Amino acid sequence: MTLRLTRLTAALLLAPTLALAAPPPVSVSGAVADYTLPSLPAVIYLTLTNEGETALSLTGASSPACATLDVHKSMNMNGMAMMVPAGPLTIAPGAALALAPGGYHLMCDGPRMSPGQPMALVLHFAGGADLALNVPVRSAGAQ
Numbered sequence: 001m002t003l004r005l006t007r008l009t010a011a012l013l014l015a016p017t018l019a020l021a022a023p024p025p026v027s028v029s030g031a032v033a034d035y036t037l038p039s040l041p042a043v044i045y046l047t048l049t050n051e052g053e054t055a056l057s058l059t060g061a062s063s064p065a066c067a068t069l070d071v072h073k074s075m076n077m078n079g080m081a082m083m084v085p086a087g088p089l090t091i092a093p094g095a096a097l098a099l100a101p102g103g104y105h106l107m108c109d110g111p112r113m114s115p116g117q118p119m120a121l122v123l124h125f126a127g128g129a130d131l132a133l134n135v136p137v138r139s140a141g142a143q
Helices: 002-019
Strands: 026-035 042-050 056-062 068-077 080-085 089-091 096-099 104-109 119-125 130-135 137-139
Touching: 026 119, 026 130, 042 056, 042 089, 056 068, 089 096, 096 104
Parallel strands: 026 137
Antiparallel strands: 026 042, 042 096, 042 104, 056 089, 056 119, 068 080, 068 104, 119 130
């Protein structure tokens, strides 16, 4: 009975640590959120660099500062500029992925943020790894 309780206790104590995925081996640079008005989407740009030895897959993002937050891609089809949802984005080992104007970006609908105040952002990667960061918010068009 004592052995069984000891094993059960050990399993319960270790379960929370086993459930947590290690942070992804990625660095973030140039992160900024461009905010206009609460009625217009905000856009988040950043560059991710995979510092690991295997490919990483960015599957999404979340933030309490956004009603919804999705990965989008700007594109031009038949002379018409448009934005379309983008699926998971793969970052090869040692490579960088820029979420920048005119390409991939994070689209924040229903923004609840203020220029000059950082917003909390969590990037989600395949395998359950998340990366939390604070992103500076600026007025759209500001450099």
